[in-house]
Amino acid sequence: MPLSSPLRRENAPNGIPRLAILDQTRLPHATHWLPLAHWREAETAIRAMQVRGAPLIGITAAYGLALAMQEDASDTQLVEVTARLAATRPTAVNLRWALARMRACLQTLTPAARRNAAWAEADALAAEDAARNHAIGQHGLALLRALPRPGARPLRVMTHCNAGWLATAGGGTALAPVYAARAAGIPLEVWVSETRPRNQGLLTAWELREADVPHTVIADNAAGILMAQGKVDAIFVGADRIAANGDVANKVGTLLKALAARRFGLPFYVAAPTSTFDAACANATDIPIEERDGDEVRCVTGMNTAGQPVTARLLPEHTAVNNIAFDLTPADLVTAFVTERSVFAAEAAALRPLFAEPEHD
Numbered sequence: 001m002p003l004s005s006p007l008r009r010e011n012a013p014n015g016i017p018r019l020a021i022l023d024q025t026r027l028p029h030a031t032h033w034l035p036l037a038h039w040r041e042a043e044t045a046i047r048a049m050q051v052r053g054a055p056l057i058g059i060t061a062a063y064g065l066a067l068a069m070q071e072d073a074s075d076t077q078l079v080e081v082t083a084r085l086a087a088t089r090p091t092a093v094n095l096r097w098a099l100a101r102m103r104a105c106l107q108t109l110t111p112a113a114r115r116n117a118a119w120a121e122a123d124a125l126a127a128e129d130a131a132r133n134h135a136i137g138q139h140g141l142a143l144l145r146a147l148p149r150p151g152a153r154p155l156r157v158m159t160h161c162n163a164g165w166l167a168t169a170g171g172g173t174a175l176a177p178v179y180a181a182r183a184a185g186i187p188l189e190v191w192v193s194e195t196r197p198r199n200q201g202l203l204t205a206w207e208l209r210e211a212d213v214p215h216t217v218i219a220d221n222a223a224g225i226l227m228a229q230g231k232v233d234a235i236f237v238g239a240d241r242i243a244a245n246g247d248v249a250n251k252v253g254t255l256l257k258a259l260a261a262r263r264f265g266l267p268f269y270v271a272a273p274t275s276t277f278d279a280a281c282a283n284a285t286d287i288p289i290e291e292r293d294g295d296e297v298r299c300v301t302g303m304n305t306a307g308q309p310v311t312a313r314l315l316p317e318h319t320a321v322n323n324i325a326f327d328l329t330p331a332d333l334v335t336a337f338v339t340e341r342s343v344f345a346a347e348a349a350a351l352r353p354l355f356a357e358p359e360h361d
């Protein structure tokens with residue numbers, strides 16, 4: 001694919017460039033485009049998860065910096081806004097990676113030259129992400145083609161969270177192979193894990209439905225029994241950060257799927273662009289894990305029968321909850337990494353060429 005992109009450049013009525021994002025907090029019930037005309041609005045959109053997904057928050061931050069340069073292209077603004085945007089979410093390294101790219105491009109320019117250069121570099125980041133998604137899809141497609149499909153029945157892929165086009169500027173990471181297989185005429189069905197507490201699986205179901213890919217939503221706790229019953233052929237997930245030894249930070253719940261996959265002998269693939277690999281983290285213990293507001297666990301948000309958004313309280317506000325947003329999957333549970341460059345074994349030695357890229361210095 002992609003079917004579309006969850007962000008677009010546009011001009012405000014006064015002709016000034018701005019960004020518009022598909023507000024993911026309104027999905028799957030409403031498709032609402034939210035204009036972002038100031039860098040502080042980009043900062044809020046990332047923090048509030050109106051945009052989310054590791055690659056997409058990096059690209060949104062890049063455009064946030066372009067908005068900041070439009071307002072004031074001074075050195076002080078460049079340094080301060082970069083720091084503010086980098087602090088919005090801690091785990092996905094793509095955020096810091098994209099901001100480092102922007103800063104490297106802008107800091108040697110005169111303030112006068114920065115405004116146009118910032119928009120151009122953010123556009124380049126978005127275009128590169130889309131190209132990476134496409135390449136990930138093709139490498140993942142080769143893995144899907146190699147899976148046995150007795151009686152030519154559809155392949156059954158399980159995924160977690162949302163690592164589709166809503167999480168990127170292109171056709172997604174973990175879902176890119178699914179879309180590539182669909183385009184190649186390979187019949188397949190997707191098990192979509194709900195992904196409590198933020199329910200990003202519902203975003204996955206929404207975009208798979210848009211793409212006409214057969215899928216079934218499951219409660220997170222159902223993943224193990226489906227694997228045990230032989231109803232899963234492979235698991236594809238995304239990643240928010242991958243350490244030099246191949247340990248993976250991804251949405252909480254990933255680790256349990258990896259453990260179950262190992263027990264039942266199923267391939268567990270992690271699809272991510274090279275911008276998700278972090279040479280500065282030797283292993284999982286170096287990866288910061290985001291803990292979010294407990295009300296995300298205590299409450300649920302949905303739509304009432306009148307079509308109005310509503311939030312319902314599941315637990316009293318004094319109930320202690322833990323809302324750890326990511327978990328860490330040891331490299332030895334990962335069958336392979338699917339990147340835009342190739343498929344890599346989850347071992348430090350095999351991954352070394354990825355970290356030799358100039359952008360990882």
Ligand code: MRU
Nearest residue numbers: 052053054161163167238239251
């Ligand atoms: O907290 P989120 O929704 O921003 O989570 C990040 C993710 O989208 C997932 O962890 C995903 O699997 C990796 S990003 C394509």
